[in-house]
Amino acid sequence: MRHRAIQILFCLSVLATFAAAQTVVEGSVRDTSGNPVSGAELSLHHTPGNTVQSTHSAANGTFRFSGTEAGTYTLTAAAPGFFSSVHNFVLRPREPLALTIELQRQERVSEQVEVHATYQTIDPEKTGSSYTFTREDLERLPDPLLESSNDLVTNLMPGASDSHDNFLAIRGTEFSLHEFINGVSFLDNAQPQFNPGVSPQIFETVDLMTGGFTPEYGNRFGGVLDITTRSGADLGGHGDVNFRGATLDNYDINADYGGQAGALGYYLFVDGFTSGRYLDPPEPRELYDFGKGARAAAQLDWKWGSKDAVKLLLMGGGTSFQQPNITDDQLVGRDAQRHLRQETGILTWLHTFSSETLLATSVYARDGSDRVLPTTDPITPYSFASRAPFTLGVKSDLSRYWHGHFFKAGMDLVRLRELESFFFDSRGDPDVFPAFSGGLKGGQASFYVQDHFSPLPNLTADLGARYDYFDFIDTAVQLSPRVGLAYHIKKTKSVIHAAYNRYFSPPPIEYSLLASFIGHNAVDPSQRVGDVRAYTQNYFEAGWAQELRPQISLELNAYLHTGHNSFENHEISISRIFVPINFHTARSNGAELVLNLKQWDRLGITGRFQYAVARTYFYGPITGGFAGDEPLAAGERIIPAFDQTHTGTAQ
Template sequence: MRRNLFAWIPVAGVLIQLAVCTAAVAANLKTSTATKTKYRITGVVKDALGRPIKHAVLSLQGSSGKVVAHASSNDAGEFSFNGIARGTYAVVATSNGFKPATAIVAVSTKGAAPVVVAMEAEKAVSLAVAATRLDKARNSLSPDTGGSKYTFTQQAIQQLPQGSNTPLNQVILQAPGVAQDSYGQLHVRGDHANLQYRINGVQLPEGITGFGQVLSPRFAQSISLLTGVLPAEYGLRTAGVIDIKTKDGLLDNLADVDFYGGQRGTTEPSFEYGGSKGNFSYFVTGQYLGTDRGVEPPTSGPTAIHDTSNQGAGFGYFSYFINSTTRLSLISGTAINHFQIPANPNQPQMFALEDVPVYPSAKVRENQFEQNYFNVLALQGTVGENFDYQLAPFSRYSAVTFNPDHTGDLIYNGAAAKVFRSDWGNGFQLDTAYHGITDHTFRLGGYFDAERAEIDNHESVFPAVGGVQSSDVPISFVNDLALQTWIYSGYIQDEWKPIEKLTINYGVRFDLYDGLVRADQASPRIALEYKLYKGTTLHAGYARQMTPPETELVSVGNIKQLSGTTGAPASKGNGNPTVERDHLFDAGVTQEVIPGLNVGIDSYYKKASELIDEGQFGPALIFETFNYNKGRVWGVEFTSSYNHENIYAYDNFAYSVAQGTQVESGQFNFAPDELKYINSHYIFLDHDQTFTNSAGAVYTWHGFAFSIDGIYGSGLRSGFANTGNLPYYIQVDGGITRRVTLPNHGGVLEFRTAMVNMNDHIYQVRNGSGIGVFAAQYGPRRALYGGIKWELPFTKSASAQTP
């Protein structure tokens, strides 16, 4: 009895407030305005995670405390009171397992706004429930209204032919509008790189470009690619946002070891381990990859010359619940990769080196060593029911060392350069969201990043007169410099639902870049999403965008040093890379044709000034940034997917055009005749691919899963000023998996067989021509792989634990 009395004390307080409010309203209303018109009150009952509560008992109380109506919630948590007069009321909800909850609603001549009654569980919230609630709050910080979102769930990743052994870039290749390039590069919607990587909503600072995949699908709960007109909180790199939600030891209690490998000398052991103890949870994973085909070789044969690679990566996610609404988490990752650069046999010797009359090109031995380390510390939580926040300081260090074959590079290229580049970025990101105003979600946040790049070149060349070698004794130069960049960003935006079917997200961000140049810009954004009718959604938007250059460049001093040598560039111009500014327009529609069958179409147009592009302009496989004065990119994407019982299939097709004109920086990388042509023509960018297609299917039968996926490309650009293009290519991969439960609680074994390029189609990703392309690269040849994963039985659920 005492417990029931205390439970109603808050209700009594609310009634007092109602009485005061009602008296104030009555004092300002004339009795002549009284009317007999009746109104309807509607609402929904939800728990702390926003899930509907069915069969809740509701009563509507007037200012005197008298109950004027009764109702109960349906399976969707919805309720209504009919025939209600104007006034101020209290909606009181009760349900087994929950504390009584109250919400105030005012009925005016315009009716009443929908009511949300949030009920709190009587028992302490478990850690698993708290984690789910905070994950939902974290997702609310990162909306995607108006853009296109393509998500790979953990199940979808596992159903790929190679499962979680699939490199991240090959996972993303299955999304619409993504074209592959050599060295693991991806091009989304006609942009060169310009990708932003986020882990649990936190943007990682950029690292030095290399071959290795720093991030792995192995630690992902889901991977999403966001494109199009994105809300104001997304900036700097906007061609695509790759958003990774990590596995969590609390929600993903697991332990497994995986042994995978096959042809091309491939060995790839890995492990995953996640669990929790008290308020602390953890998830760690690690993998090693050894292969004899680490980089796309310049030869078509299945076995490349000097192409062995050893790659190791580790990742950890650790979280601690300070209380049920506040979580502190640490994300830490590392990737250390060593690559041999494949040799190209039977090439003619171009230069003479003292005491070395013959040096076959097949014996050229170049190597590249890459390091990446990143850490993110995130404090994330909710305040009441209406305010979410996340504050995340971060740090990332990356370095690339290119070691030349001093003799071979001098003989075949006329220059041998040992190149070291490092980048250390530190900063923080703040995101907040406020839901306290009906039909609005306000978001406010900022981003700060300070980066220091070290660029060291130790180069040997031959003396030359008029571009012709004049001595067979090389001379050496050293050019070391450091570059400091600062980025300051802030944004404010509102997600507004003026009517049930329409969502409008509008806002503005401000970016200031201080590095190679100093530039700033205010960038307005607006996007609309309209649910025309059930199963049909329209979206459209506009975004002003600003993209800073990479923190890498070749100095003017270096070019002057090389004057009168075989390393001298053909052109003298060397304007500093600058920021890109563009206008982006996007519109599309998605439609559920029948249950399980979804189709969509999306179109975009980007008009850019100082369009950023990148290229490899020498034997060191490190990219250089340059700008076109003007750029234009447009295209259309078609998507479709079908999911029914034991079959899932998808198909994505894209048409894209990317062009630029007038080289504004890094002109020394171009031949004079190309510069002249580009200054008077719009040319296709080297990474432009007119048609791109990805498709796949998964079929499960009696415990077996059969999967197949494929990619088609019409070919990247080639030739003088990118006026040609490579032939089309098709690559099809397939796989079979079988899961077997071991007796006596021995866990689960998963057997996997995969074949890459099943039709053994020989194709070139690059042929060595085109702007910023130094050598030819071939796609993978047919190869058979297999693996056994043992899911260990000793992990236990921690969902019953409480903070």
């Protein structure tokens, strides 16, 4: 079914309307005494300086910019009899922002023009833990951090640990990196073993979120990458070609180009790479670990009038890599390989009814293939596996600003198809597994409602709920309340926040059919634990953010989550085929410290330091999937293989 996702997407584009994920900037203009300033001229500029919108403050000093993309912005305010004011800030995807602009009155007509500039170092309304990086921030990072989303997360997301074969665990949850691309999410895991990945070089912004998720962000939690992709409208018919070379056959060449023709913006990106250390091997010595791949992306942006905007994003990629060996397997010539291919299409549309009401709808599709090729040596176990996933979805939400409340209600409907096969010849190895070939169709229906508002001065609340009906292998239903609070202490430039979230995570889709098949048909009857199941969690978080000086902040967050049917991946013998397994319950707690130097003007440096301490426990018995040969007794406790107590990174 190659390219089926893209073909279906274009067919549907003729029949329906589609969406984007944008947000609102609103606020008020006041003088130094707190009185409203009416008629002030406000201009919103997107870096590198294009004017996005302009307006005037109302009689009560209020203003609003609707349908605004995430990114770095400068807001200028000017009024007769006042000095001008400049406010610099980063707008997060899908997160409304409220600003108070203060203008200083000119005491004498003869006074020279003076511009007062401010920078929003910490977000006073952020009720969870997240860290936003703009395109300008990403371009300052060392090139190796931009090779993949895994590399980006490992180095910049607190609480993330990189285990064997580049599997990521985030805050005690494996199979947990959840990509949210232009407002759309997929159930696929962003792991190099399963996915060619999205290049960070096409990001306009990325919000690395670790807690306090509003209902629209869906399922599968440990960490969320809220990504908005680049538009070519700012490139002005220019582009770049970049080459990087390093030891261990690490090479990368990429190019991009973009511009605008009338109302149409266009952006193209291509990338090819090789690596002699493609995956983190099972032992420190480098044995049979070469990989290569290519990725491409194209985006078209079209605006007509002041009410509508359309964005089409097409992405494709593939990787072919060796499955790394341990020394004993290398000596006998084991040479198993893996080939991954994936195509994604997202067509988005935004309609602005008024400055208070936005309608967004999305249609998205993804097609892929995964082939685990067997070894040619005659000694080690022989294994072959393949999977062919397909996803088709529609997401729509309505946002309404009303008397200080920013309401959003929406739905997300997903159709899934999964084809899998597996064959294993032990060649004398004691592990024995039945052959499998099968397919399944299913889906998910989700509905959510949320409100962002300020019930008291300096206090912000995010309240909402999400309903999920998941029908794939097993059927599960859950209503998930989510609550977040943030209190801004203006005098000390501090923000204290806390959140409670109820989460529902569907089973990892990668080889979930195979895991459930083994769960019913294992050769050892004691390992027949049934289907892999959904993971449900109660998640608590509290934190404190402090501005130390403009563009320098310190953040401290602590969390605790407990749940049922927690996930971990389990390898089938030495096949390098990883399938999900459920444990009865899990508990994880930890704390994270982040020092962020966005820009220290006096020294001319930027930097970031983060440290995390965590502990995770799984409790038996095993309740679903591939149990392996070490099933836990009821109540027995283990520390999972991915657990990492202390993690520190610095740039």
